Amino acid sequence: MKLHPAEDPVRRRGGTRAHMLLRILARSATQGGGRALSALLAMVVAAAVATTMLNLYVDVQAKLRREFRNYGANVVVTAKEGQVLPAEALEATEAALNGRGLAVAFAYVVARTSEGRPVVVSGTDFASVRKLDRWWLVTGWPAAADDALVGVRAAAFVSPQSKSFDLEFRGRTIHLNGAGTVRTGASEDNRIYLRLSDFEAWTGVHPSTIEVAASGSPEEVRAFVRRLAGVLPFAEVRPIRQIMEGEARVVGKTRAMLFASSTLIILTAALCVLATLIGWVFDRRKDFAIMKALGGSERLVSGMFAVETAALGVVGAIIGFGIGVGAAAWIGRANFHTPVVPRFGVFPIVLAGSVIVALVAAVLPITMLRRVQPAAILRGE
Amino acid sequence: MFARLVYESLRRQKRRNLLAGIAITLGVGVATAMIGVATNIGDKMSRELRSYGANIVVTPQDDTLDLEIDGVNLNPPSDSAYLSDADLPKIRGMFWHNNIVGFAPMLPVSVAGASKNVTLLGTYFSKRLTFGKEQFTTGVRLTHPWWMVRGTWPDDNSGDVLVGERLVRRLHREAGDQIEIAGRPHRITGILSTGGAEDDQIVAPLAVAQAILGKPGAVRRVYVSALTKPEDALARRDPRTMTPQMFDRWYCSPYVQSVAYQLQETIPHSHAEQIRQVAQNEGAVLSRIEGLMLLVTLAALLASALAVSAAMATAIFERRNEVGMMKALGASNAAVAALFFMEAAMLALVGGAAGFAGGALLASEIGRSIFNFEITVDLVLLPIILAIAVLVTFAASAIAIRRAVKFDPVCALRGQG
Numbered sequence: 001m002k003l004h005p006a007e008d009p010v011r012r013r014g015g016t017r018a019h020m021l022l023r024i025l026a027r028s029a030t031q032g033g034g035r036a037l038s039a040l041l042a043m044v045v046a047a048a049v050a051t052t053m054l055n056l057y058v059d060v061q062a063k064l065r066r067e068f069r070n071y072g073a074n075v076v077v078t079a080k081e082g083q084v085l086p087a088e089a090l091e092a093t094e095a096a097l098n099g100r101g102l103a104v105a106f107a108y109v110v111a112r113t114s115e116g117r118p119v120v121v122s123g124t125d126f127a128s129v130r131k132l133d134r135w136w137l138v139t140g141w142p143a144a145a146d147d148a149l150v151g152v153r154a155a156a157f158v159s160p161q162s163k164s165f166d167l168e169f170r171g172r173t174i175h176l177n178g179a180g181t182v183r184t185g186a187s188e189d190n191r192i193y194l195r196l197s198d199f200e201a202w203t204g205v206h207p208s209t210i211e212v213a214a215s216g217s218p219e220e221v222r223a224f225v226r227r228l229a230g231v232l233p234f235a236e237v238r239p240i241r242q243i244m245e246g247e248a249r250v251v252g253k254t255r256a257m258l259f260a261s262s263t264l265i266i267l268t269a270a271l272c273v274l275a276t277l278i279g280w281v282f283d284r285r286k287d288f289a290i291m292k293a294l295g296g297s298e299r300l301v302s303g304m305f306a307v308e309t310a311a312l313g314v315v316g317a318i319i320g321f322g323i324g325v326g327a328a329a330w331i332g333r334a335n336f337h338t339p340v341v342p343r344f345g346v347f348p349i350v351l352a353g354s355v356i357v358a359l360v361a362a363v364l365p366i367t368m369l370r371r372v373q374p375a376a377i378l379r380g381e
Numbered sequence: 382m383f384a385r386l387v388y389e390s391l392r393r394q395k396r397r398n399l400l401a402g403i404a405i406t407l408g409v410g411v412a413t414a415m416i417g418v419a420t421n422i423g424d425k426m427s428r429e430l431r432s433y434g435a436n437i438v439v440t441p442q443d444d445t446l447d448l449e450i451d452g453v454n455l456n457p458p459s460d461s462a463y464l465s466d467a468d469l470p471k472i473r474g475m476f477w478h479n480n481i482v483g484f485a486p487m488l489p490v491s492v493a494g495a496s497k498n499v500t501l502l503g504t505y506f507s508k509r510l511t512f513g514k515e516q517f518t519t520g521v522r523l524t525h526p527w528w529m530v531r532g533t534w535p536d537d538n539s540g541d542v543l544v545g546e547r548l549v550r551r552l553h554r555e556a557g558d559q560i561e562i563a564g565r566p567h568r569i570t571g572i573l574s575t576g577g578a579e580d581d582q583i584v585a586p587l588a589v590a591q592a593i594l595g596k597p598g599a600v601r602r603v604y605v606s607a608l609t610k611p612e613d614a615l616a617r618r619d620p621r622t623m624t625p626q627m628f629d630r631w632y633c634s635p636y637v638q639s640v641a642y643q644l645q646e647t648i649p650h651s652h653a654e655q656i657r658q659v660a661q662n663e664g665a666v667l668s669r670i671e672g673l674m675l676l677v678t679l680a681a682l683l684a685s686a687l688a689v690s691a692a693m694a695t696a697i698f699e700r701r702n703e704v705g706m707m708k709a710l711g712a713s714n715a716a717v718a719a720l721f722f723m724e725a726a727m728l729a730l731v732g733g734a735a736g737f738a739g740g741a742l743l744a745s746e747i748g749r750s751i752f753n754f755e756i757t758v759d760l761v762l763l764p765i766i767l768a769i770a771v772l773v774t775f776a777a778s779a780i781a782i783r784r785a786v787k788f789d790p791v792c793a794l795r796g797q798g
Contacts, residue, residue: 108450120448137657258677269688
């Protein structure tokens with residue numbers, strides 16, 4: 001005859017045990033009152049702080065590298081000795097970049113002004129140059145055909161009086177309007193820049209240099225250089241060491257700083273949680289004593305405390321993670337003006353850390369209390 | 382009596398006080414270390430950013446137009462104006478000389494090669510100069526740190542040269558060989574690799590280039606690497622439009638513009654200007670990093686305050702029975718509170734002092750391991766940090782004490798927690 005679950009002694013024991021455990025956990029959570037809440041609060045804040053720091057550490061490298069792209073090109077493509085840069089070089093470069101960077105082609109000749117003075121003239125794409133070389137101080141970018149961008153030094157020599165001037169190259173003359181001047185403190189100040197189409201129509205000379213700002217870590221940039229060198233056998237593809245080494249150095253130091261800071265902060269947060277949780281567990285030593293006095297084995301009672309504290313750790317970690325991700329996003333927006341990507345990969349670390357701290361906080365007081373007689377605890381000693 | 386109570390309480394409750402004390406020490410230590418680092422990071426990062434090279438260039442005032450494509454100088458030699466290298470040591474005497482990390486003069490000359498002309502660049506490698514009673518060293522080894530030499534750097538007073546790695550391959554030479562320049566033999570002491578135009582050039586001591594050009598003392602340009610402060614609205618103003626007080630403030634701040642202005646004053650007939658690619662981005666990067674460290678420091682201070690609060694609240698809340706006992710014996714709430722506050726203050730002061738020392742040590746260690754530069758925490762911070770530690774401890778204790786005094790003395794006497 002099949003016994004009803006409520007009457008079957010074997011089933012009842014197994015079922016009741018789990019049921020009882022859940023009831024005790026639920027009761028202690030609700031009746032813990034202020035104490036449990038403050039412990040949870042400590043857990044949440046610590047998890048939030050840890051999450052924010054870890055998120056920042058993982059993300060700051062990408063953020064800083066984006067800042068460093070403002071330094072301009074970090075790779076340069078030129079023709080090999082005695083060769084000419086093939087016409088498809090720019091397309092090949094852009095294909096190899098695959099959207100992760102910017103490539104701009106430059107063509108150069110030495111032309112003469114109407115007084116016969118030699119000056120370097122360059123043809124390029126102004127929209128791209130504007131994005132690549134953000135530090136150029138330009139009074140007016142060329143818009144119409146035959147507009148020129150004149151370097152501040154060249155302006156004094158080429159067209160001191162009027163804004164329009166003539167340039168001559170191999171017998172062909174072009175009439176230009178100075179749309180604005182450019183100041184950089186470097187060789188651009190001595191040059192005149194034209195739109196590439198105007199330049200090629202006038203001189204027939206094609207681009208000889210491609211400047212590339214490739215995004216990514218140094219390994220990614222080197223991989224790009226190798227890829228491009230393979231595609232363009234007649235060209236020389238070189239990283240610009242000044243830019244790459246400077247960046248590697250500063251990013252490296254900043255990461256080291258952030259790592260040291262994060263470690264300190266997370267340790268402090270962990271200590272905060274440990275102190276609070278130890279206090280919480282210690283505070284409930286009467287419950288511990290009663291359970292022992294009622295016949296609970298030490299393992300069972302310790303286990304229950306551990307599970308309770310661990311449950312608190314898990315809940316705190318989840319809420320804290322959510323807040324931490326929000327805080328990191330706010331920092332990203334406030335400081336870098338782009339949001340910090342929430343790194344969900346960080347969650348397992350935060351969760352594991354929280355549970356470990358919680359378990360240590362549970363186990364430590366319990367082992368201390370183990371030696372004391374339940375009666376002594378109940379008496380209030 | 383009060384003092385005895387405090388003393389006995391601190392002496393007997395070792396475990397609780399130790400935990401609270403450790404929390405305070407750690408919290409204050411972390412806060413001190415982070416504040417030390419955050420206040421110094423601008424300076425340290427500024428120095429690291431000098432690895433990008435020179436941020437100011439000085440040229441002759443009546444300069445002619447440069448003809449340069451991909452670093453190859455096409456100027457006819459007779460056509461140029463020059464600075465004088467005798468004026469260069471005066472840079473050591475200018476107001477911001479401590480911010481000048483290094484400077485390097487440049488003199489490019491065209492020399493006949495096998496098939497076409499080659500540029501020979503004259504400069505200082507690591508030249509010893511004297512200004513007044515002071516001796517100092519400067520050159521491209523400071524202003525162009527990414528230049529790498531396979532072999533040895535030439536002596537600035539010799540006729541030895543470096544040859545760029547691409548040029549040396551074309552000429553089929555190696556380090557240690559002789560090379561004929563303008564009819565005279567020179568020894569190649571090393572092969573230069575820069576990733577830039579110099580790989581196709583010969584780089585020689587300045588005197589060699591001046592001899593070839595036939596103009597002793599001539600310098601075409603000077604590259605200067607200076608530690609500067611990020612630009613703001615004041616920095617960008619034209620000094621001629623400033624009031625005297627504004628000018629003083631501008632002159633006495635190490636903006637790249639004011640350092641350039643002073644270089645122009647120091648070297649006669651010169652024009653100094655920021656190299657925008659380096660100087661502009663430097664400021665932006667520095668602002669970002671400083672901003673980031675500030676926020677991280679705030680997070681550290683928050684975490685520290687919480688750690689301290691948690692420990693104090695725990696320590697006091699455990700002693701509800703004591704509080705109940707004291708109240709049952711007739712103590713007023715104020716007296717109980719005073720006792721606990723006093724204990725908290727003592728803990729905060731001792732723990733805070735220990736934490737400050739530890740934090741200063743930690744900051745110094747971080748500085749040394751990351752930047753190779755000591756970070757010192759100003760002693761003036763000690764009273765401020767102690768005050769904050771006491772404040773935080775008080776605030777945390779206050780909440781716990783309030784709840785503790787509300788506890789029924791009868792329950793305390795019965796031993797119910």
